[in-house]
Amino acid sequence: MKTYDAIVVGAGHNGLTNAAFLAKAGLNVLCVEKNDYIGGAAVSRNLHKDWIYSNCSYVCSLLRPEIFRALELHRHGLQVTPYGGSVTFMQNGDYFGSYWDSEVSYREKARFSKRDADAYIRYSTDTMRQCRFIRDFLLRTPPDPTSFKPADIRELLLLGRKFMEMGEDRMYETIRFWTMSVAEYLGEYFETDVIKTALSGSGIIGTALGVHSPGTAYVLLHHYMGDVDGNVGTWGYARGGMGGVSKSIAGAFQAYGGELRTDAGVDKIVVKNGKVKGVALTTGEEIDARVVVSNMDVKRTFLQCMDESDLDPEFYRRVRNFKSRGSSGKLNIALNGLPTFPALPKGSSLMHSDMHFIDSMERMERAYDDWKAGTWSKDPYVDMLIPTLVDPTMAPPGKHFMSCFIQYCPPQINGRRWTDAERDAFGKTVIDQIANYSPDFKSLIEHVEIRTPQDIEDQIGITEGNIFHGELTMDQLLFNRPVPGYAQYRSPVGGLYMCGSSTHPGGGVMAAPGANAAREILFDLKRHNTVPENFGDD
Amino acid sequence: MTEQYDAIVIGAGHNGLVCAALLGKAGRKVLVLEANEQVGGAAVTRRFADDYSVPACAHLLYQLQPQVKKDLGLNIALASDDMETVALSTDGQHVRYSSDRVHGVSDADAASYRDFHRRMSRFANLLQTYLNKPPPRLGTKDRKDLVTLARLGLDLRMLGRKEMREFLRLIGMNIHDEVTERFENKLLKGALSLDAVLGTHLGPRSPNTIMTYLYRLAGNGGRLAAPAGGMGAVSEALAQAARSNGVTIRTGMPVQRVIVDNGRVTGVETQNGENFASFTVVSNADPKTTILNLVGARHVETGFARRISNIRMQGNAAKLHLALDGLPVVQGLEKRDFGARLLIAPDEHYVERAFNPAKYGETSPEPVLEISIPSFRDSTLAPTGKHVLSAIVQYAPYRLKKGWDKAAREAFKETTLRKITEFMPDIDGRITAVEMLTPVDIEQEFHMGGGHWHHGEFTLDQFMFVRPVSGAAQYAMPLDGLFLCGAGTHPGGGVSGAAGRNAARALLAREKTA
């Protein structure tokens, strides 16, 4: 029977990236996927007539350009188109918009507060400074601060040097930034509630924390540190939906000679004498490999696909305590036409932007209180987009696809599985909220896919449906991610690696965990490194 | 010609007294000016009804630093060391714990608690070393700073690989996750959650609450003490130590302003118009009050003034005092148990739910309480056979949406009494007098901005290197001759004396190098 050099479990974007870099180095790689489609949470699904849904992740910014370039993803069909702006509809009939043109944005903020309009420059400068600090570490393996190995010490010194380079004053500001809540951070710059609210969304997306929880300023950064064509903080659409990302990476992988199998769910990762031997599929088939790389989240990998007896008890306990909390839901809607938003003037560029329907920090925080109480937010934070205004490939002519991301939505209702009625009620909550600002919206709905974290777990396999494969809190970042002592993509089992978003630098369609893991694997196998270094920006 | 002092300390709170005493001990001529008639700031015992006295703000001692006791040769008599905590249950199935022992829980929980306590104590001990040093500056080439930072790194390493990893993971975490990972008993989870959030604007789910929990442990190893003669006795002992070191303490002397002349501090002016001259003024008042009110922002630079005004310091703790004509009945408690600290925090979710309204400027409809009956040990506080009950009640946000008027105070008092009645059904008939201090009352009585007993929220973004604000963590303010020594500086609040001691040391070290 054939023994692969490596088997990657899960054809999510990180698994595919990992597989592609391993294959590029000349390894004989198999990537197995339990579903009959690839992509994991970066998919384009045809679930209703001629509509294509980006039914999980829906926009693209974090995807590392170094990886795009190294894997030549444009040759495999990936095209990312930036989009701009956002709008927050207000209960009093007003709205707050953010525009591509900085002067227009200035005027819009000045409508609420001239001070806030000015403050935006300092806010974005200070935030960008933190982005620059972290961006250099996205394509690097986190050092182990307890280790005396030269590589770890070197990396720690680099981290220290980057920190020191900021100068004394900004070092203190950095400490504060990394420990603050997004509400407090924004409060130091802005006085207008709706402006703070509009900016705070990025601090809680995908996170089981509220805008007032310490540590959420970092989550904000996590959504700002990406770029499209060097414009840091910009987001874009993958043409044809987010499946385009996965498809192109898979294309690269196969071009390097990799082998892809769908409908091949892994039942167990097989360990023999403390070393990985291969995988056993749910069909009973066993496939051998020298290296197994799991793109699954860390809980699923070690708690469900392995025997406890094969693992170090301390490691096992830590994985069990790893926080992977579902907090986000999704509505994918097929529309028979473009809904109108009477608050917006005709021809407003804001139609193409992210739309939000919650206008105060209190409403943001209360949305979180519902989640803590074990139910979905009755007045949720919705991040809504109509990609078909930019990308004509996702719906028939004249029709539209609407993507709604919802915060907060619990993985279970009061500790038990969701019922269908509850799922419908959740969907209705979201639709009603949007319909408050768009009278014709409901009549244009042709089909709705409602996805709770439970559905995401059932279909994609992510524990609790946490979009980041684990909370982005300080105790689960950098050298603490996924668990202390195992932040360098290696597991306690020889030959078994992790490459999913549970590892540094975390979730989002970034592909960095997959690439970083590939670099470590190639190092261990004494192979030529195929993973690029970051571009650097100074 | 006014008399010239080597240093003037504004405020005879425990930190002010510690600082003054140490400066006096170093041979400095020191004057302490206290606004109230009594020394002690928030660590005082005072009358609240005929023949009834209470510790009016802080009511338990758990953080007084051994270094402070040692430096000042304090010998504080304790009526109780390692006081027990009882997490109350309405059905009488209470959970009791004192530093490293717990009763009323499963064996697994008991074992887990011992492990939890051991680890937390170890981290708290590490923390304690640094609570008793002025924070080093970052990014400087100063040898002392570099040594302290290197020591910190080394101390972390000395924990051992496993514990160091655990420390780095836990330090930013919340208490909720830690207690739910470890324990099954609801009362225990609720009680430990409450311990972590007492005096803060945080709920148990807020990241950072492990840190606040560790801080609580960093002093007396988590052992709760009740000083003989009440909290006021601690302050009296500190005042005595100061006086015996030649310090002059004048009470009833509220300071109007710090006099700044030609860019440096030259003395203070009291509200009654007296001037006292000194080129060193040390303020035990909170940083906002000191800089914005006593000094005036115009005498400092804009960035600093902005940082000071951005300090978050809005208290959430109210104080309830009851005069009782006898001990209340609590199911499952014997008489001797009333010497313990009693908690009302039935589970960790309850504590979080109590916190929720505080975020929106509302009081908790179901509050959490830390109760002590100080008269149980100290017969001077109440007539024979009668008692006083002192409780810290959360959450009562300083900035109440509707404002703290009389009605709001009454309403919260009623809410609190209703909650106590659930656990002490006969209490209503025993009450002869009630006093409720809201954070606004606490602000007024004890002169702490926002009624916040840490003089500034105790979170990592206002901790150590950046407390009270970035660039001013070494007690000397960016105005020549001005120092802070209160809870608003490193390490923070609680009757610990660490800030006062650190400030005195920083001041003396500075004089040496100058």
Add this chain to the structure above:
Amino acid sequence: MNVIEVHQGRLESPFYPRLKALDRLDNWHTWKGYTTPDALFDAELEYFAIRNSTGVFDLTPMTKYRITGKDSLAYVDRLVTRDMQKVTAGRVAYAVWCNDQGQVIDDGTIFHLREGEYRLCSQERHLPWLMAAAIGFDVTIREETADIAALAVQGPTSYSIMRNLGLHGLENLKPFGLMHFDFQGTELMVSRTGFTGDLGYELWLSPGKALALWDALFEAGRHYDIRAMGTHALEQARIEAGYLAAYQEFLPADETVRTGRSRSPFELGLDWLVDFRKPNFNGRRALAAEKLKGSKWRLVKLDIEGNKPAHHSYIYAKPRKNKKEIGFITSASWSPVCKQNIAIGSVRMPHGVTGETVWVEVYYQREMHWSRVMAKATVVDKPFWFPARRSATPPAPY
């Protein structure tokens, strides 16, 4: 609630109709949201209007703040590095203001309009900083950019035009002085200030009378060769006068992402603006420390050999061996009036002392062919253009 969408395009200043009427080139750009001409009919002639007759530039988009209240003097004195006690009512001061680290946030002019009333005029917007600086002061800060229309009237004939306009008493107005006049029932403020280093005035009034003022001004200047001008001409004159521009000679300190990219007043050659006799001002502590420790950078004016403008060039201490750059050019131009190749640059200390020879690497292209020269340059201390008429009081009539 009926919301009107904010204006999506460029804003028009109150003078726009007149500028548009004079425009032949259709060369416009955005300046702080306003549409502003690069040049209107001939950039070169517009420049020579400044040096030879009178050029008129629409200043309205400049950011303006009104500072009033009991503590306004104490406030501005703490805000900026120079001593504002000396700037009496009716006087104007060029000033810089710093953050606590002693790094320049911006430069600008402060008009002491009347007792207790100031106008601060700057290139960038600073309301959050100005409001933070007001903590503890009894002052009101109001942004008034759109409430004041402003024109720069610059050149040797400008005084005669002003006199022709009926503004009597201006003959005694010294540089950095200001006077109030009545113009058709509206208050017109005239200051003897400018960005050209030549004789000139700036006119400030409410936008309602902007067009009337323009018309009266051009009528008064009809025989004095008055010309409207665009940014191009002004920029050339600015470099000749050796003035600083934000985002060229320095970056506003709080808008730099990277550490070390901002500048202190000393590093911009503005030592004369820093008055340590004041007990407190923003940046004082850091600047005092810098004074002791020494600065990292020095701003230099360079007289460069040859005639190839040294845009974006590196500066070297030596032409060949040990070639290590010591700085870079921030602004460069051929000076038509001095017939000199001039530039302003930032060099590392201890370089840049007056009279020092440095080398500037100039790239230029002629018909697709790129050439590089190492041009010798001399550090000079005076502005390149500093005519006696600039400060003559009373100004010579034309």
